[in-house]
Amino acid sequence: MLLDTPRDRASTLSFSFPLSRSAALSRLAAFVPDAGAQYATGRSESAVGPGGHDGVSRLSAAIRRRLIAEDVVAGAVIRAHGANAAATFLRELCWRSYWKGWLEQHPRVWGAWKQAVAKHAGQLPSGYDAAVGGETGIDAFDAWARELRETGYLHNWARMQVASIWIFTLQLPWELGAAWMYRHLLDADPASNTLSWRWVAGLHTQGKIYLADRDLIRRRSGGRFDPKGLATTGDVPRETARVVTEPMRTPLAPDALRDTLLLLTPEDLSLECQAAIRALPIRGVVACRSLCDGPADIAAVADGLQRGWEHWRVPIAWVDTIDDVAALAAREGAKQIVTGYAPIGPVADALGEARGRGIAIAEHHRAWDMAAWPHCNRGFFTFAKQLPALFATMASDEEGLRELA
Numbered sequence: 001m002l003l004d005t006p007r008d009r010a011s012t013l014s015f016s017f018p019l020s021r022s023a024a025l026s027r028l029a030a031f032v033p034d035a036g037a038q039y040a041t042g043r044s045e046s047a048v049g050p051g052g053h054d055g056v057s058r059l060s061a062a063i064r065r066r067l068i069a070e071d072v073v074a075g076a077v078i079r080a081h082g083a084n085a086a087a088t089f090l091r092e093l094c095w096r097s098y099w100k101g102w103l104e105q106h107p108r109v110w111g112a113w114k115q116a117v118a119k120h121a122g123q124l125p126s127g128y129d130a131a132v133g134g135e136t137g138i139d140a141f142d143a144w145a146r147e148l149r150e151t152g153y154l155h156n157w158a159r160m161q162v163a164s165i166w167i168f169t170l171q172l173p174w175e176l177g178a179a180w181m182y183r184h185l186l187d188a189d190p191a192s193n194t195l196s197w198r199w200v201a202g203l204h205t206q207g208k209i210y211l212a213d214r215d216l217i218r219r220r221s222g223g224r225f226d227p228k229g230l231a232t233t234g235d236v237p238r239e240t241a242r243v244v245t246e247p248m249r250t251p252l253a254p255d256a257l258r259d260t261l262l263l264l265t266p267e268d269l270s271l272e273c274q275a276a277i278r279a280l281p282i283r284g285v286v287a288c289r290s291l292c293d294g295p296a297d298i299a300a301v302a303d304g305l306q307r308g309w310e311h312w313r314v315p316i317a318w319v320d321t322i323d324d325v326a327a328l329a330a331r332e333g334a335k336q337i338v339t340g341y342a343p344i345g346p347v348a349d350a351l352g353e354a355r356g357r358g359i360a361i362a363e364h365h366r367a368w369d370m371a372a373w374p375h376c377n378r379g380f381f382t383f384a385k386q387l388p389a390l391f392a393t394m395a396s397d398e399e400g401l402r403e404l405a
């Protein structure tokens with residue numbers, strides 16, 4: 001299946017997209033002064049790359065892996081500007097929490113997407129190779145396809161145009177487009193990527209499709225692009241499975257008194273800043289190669305391991321599989337394996353399989369997610385009403401905020 005092909009992200013490990021906590025905190029500190037009115041007015045102007053994305057934070061690869069978590073980013077921005085002056089930035093940040101919470105309550109959407117990708121991969125539609133190769137003849141699309149491949153990043157607005165042109169002009173299956181983008185993005189996220197593609201396709205807000213507009217692209221690109229032949233109407237693609245709302249998973253909670261092997265995955269790489277994790281009797285910290293998806297994950301997890309060692313001064317190790325994690329726990333006399341909560345995605349899939357084989361892994365659920373996610377089962381604007389309360393209860397990563405002070 002297409003998702004299993006080797007990642008193309010090796011060439012994109014660069015300083016432009018921080019993949020360590022200290023680089024992410026530095027980027028955040030540099031960006032905070034621009035996160036208020038300047039972000040609200042300047043964000044769209046920096047849509048066309050490569051380079052030139054100064055109006056946005058470019059923190060997504062770090063936030064996606066929680067090298068810094070949403071509460072640190074929101075806390076720093078609110079302290080500098082207040083929540084009202086930074087409302088545009090905070091709203092964008094919270095789209096991430098919304099998508100995560102929505103997918104937790106609609107887990108079958110993830111399974112249906114994977115199945116559809118596997119089905120299409122058996123017989124790729126004509127036009128697919130030209131699209132992923134950036135050879136469609138639609139200048140903006142082709143330039144963005146190349147930028148994605150070469151840098152692992154696209155500005156949010158460019159992602160919207162690319163997804164729209166893919167679905168409505170090139171008439172390719174949205175699932176394949178989402179898989180292609182996921183494969184190249186340094187910030188590839190199961191919820192933000194899959195659900196944003198569904199939003200563009202008109203599958204999220206029922207029937208409301210997003211159409212890329214030739215004049216707008218010409219204006220925003222300062223005349224660099226003039227994409228001809230864009231679709232001016234479009235039909236919502238067919239759902240391949242019924243969208244069902246389900247209760248959120250209740251993870252096995254860590255036992256505060258048991259000797260613990262801490263497992264780091266790309267889902268949460270600042271666990272040492274969480275009070276509940278700091279209080280555990282940690283005997284070792286381990287990372288698992290099979291839970292990493294390419295060099296960007298490996299770089300970020302290696303940074304997490306290093307910080308784990310600096311914090312606890314206990315043995316750290318890389319192993320290959322979850323079975324190796326269980327064997328290490330047994331060998332070292334750890335009575336439980338604890339990791340950060342794994343939201344819907346490849347890590348949760350792998351932990352679920354391990355659970356099925358009798359390997360119990362407790363998960364630390366962050367206060368931010370527990371407060372936000374229950375409000376994410378309807379539209380974004382319903383969720384947005386909860387944001388003042390969410391901002392009032394955050395600041396769980398006090399160390400991150402102190403480092404920024």
Ligand SMILES: Cc1cc2nc3c(=O)[nH]c(=O)nc-3n(C[C@H](O)[C@H](O)[C@H](O)COP(=O)(O)OP(=O)(O)OC[C@H]3O[C@@H](n4cnc5c(N)ncnc54)[C@H](O)[C@@H]3O)c2cc1C
Nearest residue numbers: 056057058059060093095096156159187188189192193196
């Ligand atoms: C088709 C499509 C696919 C996408 N795929 C992903 C993905 O795989 N991973 C991912 O992290 N984001 C994804 N996004 C959302 C968004 O494009 C990126 O988060 C953003 O461009 C990252 O750049 P930044 O860090 O400079 O963002 P900034 O504008 O500086 O925003 C700060 C942070 O807020 C969050 N954020 C901002 N906008 C959004 C948004 N619209 N949706 C969700 N979170 C947001 C990100 O964590 C981001 O780092 C996708 C959007 C679209 C339209």
